[in-house]
Amino acid sequence: MSAKRPHGRSERGRTRVSRRAGVLSPSGIRQFFDLLSTMEDVISLGVGEPDFATPWHISEAAISGIEKGYTMYTSNKGMPELREELARDLKTRYGLDYNPETELLITVGVSEGLDLASRAILNRRDEVISPEPTYVAYEPCTVLAGGVFVPVPTRVENNFKVRAADIEALITRRTKAVLMGYPHNPTGAVMERPDLEEIAGLAQKHDLTVISDEIYAQLVYGIKHTCFASLPDMKERTVLLGGFSKAYAMTGWRIGYAAAPADIIESMTRIHQYTMMCVPIMAQMAAIEALKSGHAAVKEMVADYDRRRRVMVKGLNAIGLTCFEPKGAFYAFPSIKITGYTSQDFAEDLLVEERVAVVPGTAFGKSGEGFVRCCYATALDEIKEALERMGRFVRRHRVKDESAAKR
Numbered sequence: 001m002s003a004k005r006p007h008g009r010s011e012r013g014r015t016r017v018s019r020r021a022g023v024l025s026p027s028g029i030r031q032f033f034d035l036l037s038t039m040e041d042v043i044s045l046g047v048g049e050p051d052f053a054t055p056w057h058i059s060e061a062a063i064s065g066i067e068k069g070y071t072m073y074t075s076n077k078g079m080p081e082l083r084e085e086l087a088r089d090l091k092t093r094y095g096l097d098y099n100p101e102t103e104l105l106i107t108v109g110v111s112e113g114l115d116l117a118s119r120a121i122l123n124r125r126d127e128v129i130s131p132e133p134t135y136v137a138y139e140p141c142t143v144l145a146g147g148v149f150v151p152v153p154t155r156v157e158n159n160f161k162v163r164a165a166d167i168e169a170l171i172t173r174r175t176k177a178v179l180m181g182y183p184h185n186p187t188g189a190v191m192e193r194p195d196l197e198e199i200a201g202l203a204q205k206h207d208l209t210v211i212s213d214e215i216y217a218q219l220v221y222g223i224k225h226t227c228f229a230s231l232p233d234m235k236e237r238t239v240l241l242g243g244f245s246k247a248y249a250m251t252g253w254r255i256g257y258a259a260a261p262a263d264i265i266e267s268m269t270r271i272h273q274y275t276m277m278c279v280p281i282m283a284q285m286a287a288i289e290a291l292k293s294g295h296a297a298v299k300e301m302v303a304d305y306d307r308r309r310r311v312m313v314k315g316l317n318a319i320g321l322t323c324f325e326p327k328g329a330f331y332a333f334p335s336i337k338i339t340g341y342t343s344q345d346f347a348e349d350l351l352v353e354e355r356v357a358v359v360p361g362t363a364f365g366k367s368g369e370g371f372v373r374c375c376y377a378t379a380l381d382e383i384k385e386a387l388e389r390m391g392r393f394v395r396r397h398r399v400k401d402e403s404a405a406k407r
């Protein structure tokens with residue numbers, strides 16, 4: 001009878017799940033999402049997703065493709081027209097020349113791009129250095145590819161930028177790559193050109209590949225995004241990952257891309273062709289339209305995020321949750337120090353007492369302790385109401401003596 005069988009074991013006592021899959025912990029964000037889906041009247045600043053629907057002309061391009069019978073597989077690398085549009089886009093935005101035939105691959109979101117890049121680059125036990133707090137998928141992708149994830153803590157005092165010296169201190173002969181994503185999830189930090197140039201210097205000096213997740217490239221406020229691959233000599237060392245999910249409000253379409261040297265794209269394509277085959281043609285048709293004429297819509301959404309960002313950051317600081325100014329993505333990452341709470345307890349009690357969902361900073365690694373992530377891709381009225389509720393919560397839980405805060 002199965003009741004006698006130990007959990008996760010076959011009848012003959014074997015563990016059913018591989019060790020590699022078993023070591024992955026569930027995403028802290030998903031756990032939270034599950035809890036909040038059981039509650040009513042919750043304002044969610046939790047999940048990092050635009051609240052806009054995909055601009056209609058982009059959706060329409062896919063609908064009209066389906067009507068014309070475009071419902072088949074495409075080339076593994078993605079439709080030639082899409083790769084050509086993408087090459088044009090990268091040239092216009094960054095002055096970069098990518099060959100659409102050999103240096104671009106259309107992926108199932110940046111998520112697949114991260115997995116493919118890790119598997120294409122890493123040998124067993126190769127080390128990947130990555131800033132922490134970190135996006136939740138970076139470590140699992142490294143581990144699943146057989147690599148070792150080496151987090152490099154970043155600090156609010158330095159606006160959560162990663163310092164080249166801190167990376168260099170962790171480099172060993174096993175270090176193969178640096179994996180970073182700016183504008184940054186969860187902190188909203190950006191790295192400006194001089195900051196990135198120092199990392200480029202390290203990549204040259206230690207012969208490293210840089211996986212640069214630039215999914216939030218278009219979501220910057222009062223600052224210019226620098227593409228890592230556009231730095232001198234860096235195109236040959238960079239796997240640039242980009243997407244449509246955030247800028248074009250296309251999370252559900254599941255489409256992104258990788259731009260990299262031909263040998264890396266070839267390896268990534270080989271894995272992709274046996275696992276995904278290709279990205280759904282409907283999503284590719286929508287992406288072509290997005291690249292051709294989605295810019296005005298992106299501009300409008302960015303202006304809206306900027307308004308919300310200002311309200312969020314000002315409001316958090318006003319209630320005592322000190323927040324450095326995020327210049328990119330759509331996240332604020334305030335300190336909760338004045339409450340004395342751990343990040344996890346803060347998020348749980350805030351949800352239960354005031355029905356506001358934020359993500360504990362520790363969902364993004366140990367260096368996230370003492371912070372929570374608040375996504376402001378939410379209607380302005382909701383943000384204002386959430387701030388009211390958080391203000392009440394903080395007033396109730398503020399510690400008298402901050403030095404006694406138990407963190």
Ligand SMILES: Cc1ncc(COP(=O)(O)O)c(C=O)c1O
Pocket residue numbers: 048108109110111112135181184185213215243244245251254255256
């Ligand atoms: C930094 C970062 N990279 C990648 C992703 C995944 O993006 P996609 O929807 O393109 O798979 C996200 C989504 O939240 C993200 O924040």
